[in-house]
Amino acid sequence: MPEAVFFDLDGTLADTAPDLAGILTRLQREHGLAPTPFAQLRPQVSHGVRGMLGAGFGLTPDASAYAPLAARFLELYADALCVETRLFDGMDALLDGLDAQRIPWGVVTNKAERLARPIISALGLAERCACVIGGDTAARPKPFPDPLLHACAHTGVEPARCLYIGDDIRDIVAGKAAGMGTVAAAYGYLGSAEPIDAWQADVIIQHPLEILTLLGNR
Numbered sequence: 001m002p003e004a005v006f007f008d009l010d011g012t013l014a015d016t017a018p019d020l021a022g023i024l025t026r027l028q029r030e031h032g033l034a035p036t037p038f039a040q041l042r043p044q045v046s047h048g049v050r051g052m053l054g055a056g057f058g059l060t061p062d063a064s065a066y067a068p069l070a071a072r073f074l075e076l077y078a079d080a081l082c083v084e085t086r087l088f089d090g091m092d093a094l095l096d097g098l099d100a101q102r103i104p105w106g107v108v109t110n111k112a113e114r115l116a117r118p119i120i121s122a123l124g125l126a127e128r129c130a131c132v133i134g135g136d137t138a139a140r141p142k143p144f145p146d147p148l149l150h151a152c153a154h155t156g157v158e159p160a161r162c163l164y165i166g167d168d169i170r171d172i173v174a175g176k177a178a179g180m181g182t183v184a185a186a187y188g189y190l191g192s193a194e195p196i197d198a199w200q201a202d203v204i205i206q207h208p209l210e211i212l213t214l215l216g217n218r
Helices: 019-029 038-057 066-078 089-098 113-122 145-155 171-180 208-216
Strands: 004-006 105-108 162-166 181-186 203-206
Touching: 004 145, 019 066, 038 066, 066 203, 089 208, 105 145, 145 162, 145 171, 145 208, 162 171, 162 203, 162 208, 171 181
Parallel strands: 004 105, 004 162, 162 181, 181 203
Antiparallel strands: none
16 A cells, blocks of 8 residues: 555646636737637646646647746636635545545645645645645656655655645656656546556556555445
8 A cells, every 4th residue: 555645736636728728818818819718728727827828828838928928827816716616526535535645745836836836735735745845846747756755755755655646748758767666647637748657656546435445445
């Protein structure tokens, strides 16, 4: 049985897409553009600002207009981090189950730590969460294993005794590189061009509560 469980944030622990899409819509309106349909934006949420500006403005980070738009996006988002963001269905019960079994759990995300922590607090999880590791917490973000190894060091659990759950191929790559068990969340955003079956995760789940089954709590 795993001795610690770590979650990606966007698209795995919480459905942050409504807030991120809302910020993009505000930014598009500031520039006189029609909003991009939500269905087109949702798969890009796991890619953060890069994904949002790519979907909404057709920009890549090397474009001259990218940096000022990214700064404005983050300015708007910092003031509305958790308006419509909610835990995914079943996640409350999963976290309760982990707490009941005294299995520490934490969040490892590529979102900046200064943005991730307020979201965890607004969701009422700050006192229960063993760690919040952002994309700027360790030397390198996912798909490198650095953030996950940082989480292990913080919680005092060896990587081989940990489980990492994510909704993007980089989560699985990072988890495997860290030596963890990996779980692909098929209910998430799945922004990768590769189908989830090709990610080589140890397990694919359709619902958060399937994690309790993996832990032997039937």
